[in-house]
Structures are given as C-alpha cells and as structure tokens.
Amino acid sequence: MEIKTAKNEPYPVKVIKGQTYYWCTCGLSKSQPFCDASHQRADMMPLEFIATETMTVYFCGCKQSANAPLCDGTHFSL
Ligand code: FES
Known part of the structure; x- marks a missing residue:
C-alpha cells in the first residue's frame, strides 16, 4: 500500500523528556502525527520516538x- 500524505507540512508538538511517541508512518491515522492503529489496514508499523x-x-x-x-523540509519539494 502506498504511503498517504497526512498534511503537506510538519506538526509542531511539545514533547516531554523521556516519553515515547509513536509517529504514524502510513498517513491513515486520524490522530496525526501519531499512530491510531490504522496501519493495520496498510501493513505498516509506527515509528518510535x-x-x-x-x-x-x-x-x-x-x-x-x-x-x-521529524520534518527535514522535503515537503517543500512535493
Ligand atoms: S512535513 Fe514531511 S518533510 Fe516536512
């Protein structure tokens, strides 16, 4: 399955030292930028941060x- 662009810009999030976050890789999550288990439809896994x-x-x-x-500016070239 193809990766879905959730939004063509980054999501600023205040993260807390020591906490673990699961970034959505498939783009299907309704809780962007984080995983909501929608990847089960896409055969992908979230990325731990x-x-x-x-x-x-x-x-x-x-x-x-x-x-x-994390954003590296690639979205500017899409
Ligand atoms: S939002 Fe994907 S590289 Fe910036």
Missing part, C-alpha cells in the same frame, strides 16, 4: 522525510 528533551519538535506530516519522524 523517545524525547531526549522537553521541547517542541516538528513531526513530519508529508511522510516523506528522510529524517523521520
């Missing part, structure tokens, strides 16, 4: 970033 600091990070919304789960 463990926050090393309490800070705002920019999770990729286009699902094409080479630095997933």
